[in-house]
Amino acid sequence: VELACHTSSADEAEVAVANGDFEAPMSAVPVEVDGCSNDAVWSAQDWYSMNYRWMGATVDSADYYGRFKLAWDADYFYLLVEVVDDSLSPTLASGLANYWKGDYVEVFLDEDQSGGNHQYNHQAFAYHVSTEGHAIDQSTAQEAVFFDDHVTAMRTQEGNRYLWEMAIKLYDDQFDEDSTDNIPVMLSAQKTIGFSLAYGDNDGNNSRENFMGSRETHGANNDAGYINSDVFGSVVLVE
Numbered sequence: 001v002e003l004a005c006h007t008s009s010a011d012e013a014e015v016a017v018a019n020g021d022f023e024a025p026m027s028a029v030p031v032e033v034d035g036c037s038n039d040a041v042w043s044a045q046d047w048y049s050m051n052y053r054w055m056g057a058t059v060d061s062a063d064y065y066g067r068f069k070l071a072w073d074a075d076y077f078y079l080l081v082e083v084v085d086d087s088l089s090p091t092l093a094s095g096l097a098n099y100w101k102g103d104y105v106e107v108f109l110d111e112d113q114s115g116g117n118h119q120y121n122h123q124a125f126a127y128h129v130s131t132e133g134h135a136i137d138q139s140t141a142q143e144a145v146f147f148d149d150h151v152t153a154m155r156t157q158e159g160n161r162y163l164w165e166m167a168i169k170l171y172d173d174q175f176d177e178d179s180t181d182n183i184p185v186m187l188s189a190q191k192t193i194g195f196s197l198a199y200g201d202n203d204g205n206n207s208r209e210n211f212m213g214s215r216e217t218h219g220a221n222n223d224a225g226y227i228n229s230d231v232f233g234s235v236v237l238v239e
Contacts, residue, residue, distance in 0.1 A: 105129045
């Protein structure tokens with residue numbers, strides 16, 4: 001959904017965290033996921049930078065620039081992602097099999113920060129959140145599938161500046177994609193979650209020209225996150 005309700009300012013404070021270890025404040029009330037950043041928890045904190053170059057050539061800030069904020073309550077982990085992108089390419093223009101080739105926000109989450117391989121299991125998740133609002137990851141059958149019930153996402157636009165707002169349910173490594181009885185983990189203060197964030201930037205060439213992330217490195221060739229959750233950073237939930 002593209003609506004003109006963007007409220008952030010380019011001169012707001014911003015912090016780069018090379019080791020990718022962040023803190024997320026608790027929201028006193030549930031965040032309204034509308035892509036408009038009007039919730040009190042967003043205005044009370046600075047931005048984190050999402051501009052470490054993982055793949056691709058050096059990028060001009062007019063082509064791509066990203067930053068984000070974090071929050072949580074008992075039920076959801078919240079993300080507010082602001083991206084400047086001079087050419088937004090639909091994530092699924094070439095079909096589900098090419099979900100990583102368009103523009104998307106990738107959210108790496110390891111509920112208990114236990115690390116390990118998660119490529120075709122649910123030790124951790126690498127949600128590719130598409131321009132259409134889908135959350136895509138690999139299944140145990142080694143197929144790309146939607147996990148839309150895990151992630152609620154809304155995107156708004158003002159010129160070439162986009163806000164992606166998300167509420168994410170966290171599941172532990174016992175998640176069973178064939179069951180309807182999975183229960184999200186309840187969140188509480190001082191919990192540490194494995195976490196990284198990235199943006200795949202496609203400028204219309206049917207490929208990912210740049211991959212920009214929240215921490216300085218992300219494993220072999222900065223492209224190990226979709227396989228190995230050991231390379232994730234972290235987020236501590238604070239009151």
